[in-house]
Amino acid sequence: xxxxxxxxxxxxxxxxxxxxxxxxxxxxxxxxxxxxxxxxxxxxxxxxxxxxxxxxxxxxxxxxxxxxxxxxxxxxxxxxxxxxxxxxxxxxxxxxxxxxxxxxxxxxxxxxxxxxxxxxxxxxxxxxxxxxxxxxxxxxxxxxxxxxxxxxxxxxxxxxxxxxxxxxxx
Numbered sequence: 001x002x003x004x005x006x007x008x009x010x011x012x013x014x015x016x017x018x019x020x021x022x023x024x025x026x027x028x029x030x031x032x033x034x035x036x037x038x039x040x041x042x043x044x045x046x047x048x049x050x051x052x053x054x055x056x057x058x059x060x061x062x063x064x065x066x067x068x069x070x071x072x073x074x075x076x077x078x079x080x081x082x083x084x085x086x087x088x089x090x091x092x093x094x095x096x097x098x099x100x101x102x103x104x105x106x107x108x109x110x111x112x113x114x115x116x117x118x119x120x121x122x123x124x125x126x127x128x129x130x131x132x133x134x135x136x137x138x139x140x141x142x143x144x145x146x147x148x149x150x151x152x153x154x155x156x157x158x159x160x161x162x163x164x165x166x167x168x169x170x
Contacts, residue, residue: 023084030079034065034107037077044104069141073109119151
């Protein structure tokens with residue numbers, strides 16, 4: 001999460017109001033898992049217009065990120081919100097303080113291909129009787145696609161278990 005002060009133009013430092021003197025306009029920008037970001041949005045920016053997010057829009061977005069994930073892409077969503085606050089306001093990144101009325105801006109997908117030698121290493125381990133596990137922070141659809149690409153699981157078999165981070169916290 002990033003919180004920035006909005007300025008119409010670049011202002012010299014001496015022209016800025018003293019802390020606590022007045023309110024100013026801020027923008028909060030967030031990126032993250034599409035389902036998490038979309039869940040905090042009530043509106044979306046489409047062709048430079050704000051539109052209400054309905055169930056059809058949510059389903060279209062979900063179809064898109066699942067399709068991209070099934071192709072082995074990592075998908076990130078983006079959103080923002082504008083608000084006024086005193087110039088002296090302190091901002092924190094605690095999840096309990098995240099805004100709930102963000103504007104959904106869109107998604108981006110990236111391909112981070114596995115290293116070329118990964119598939120051969122997995123086959124060598126399997127041939128030696130070693131059971132191979134993949135631990136990743138990727139969405140389960142992306143993880144399954146990558147696991148298939150590297151020969152960890154077959155096209156029709158194999159299980160992808162998604163666990164909470166708390167399962168691995170000491």
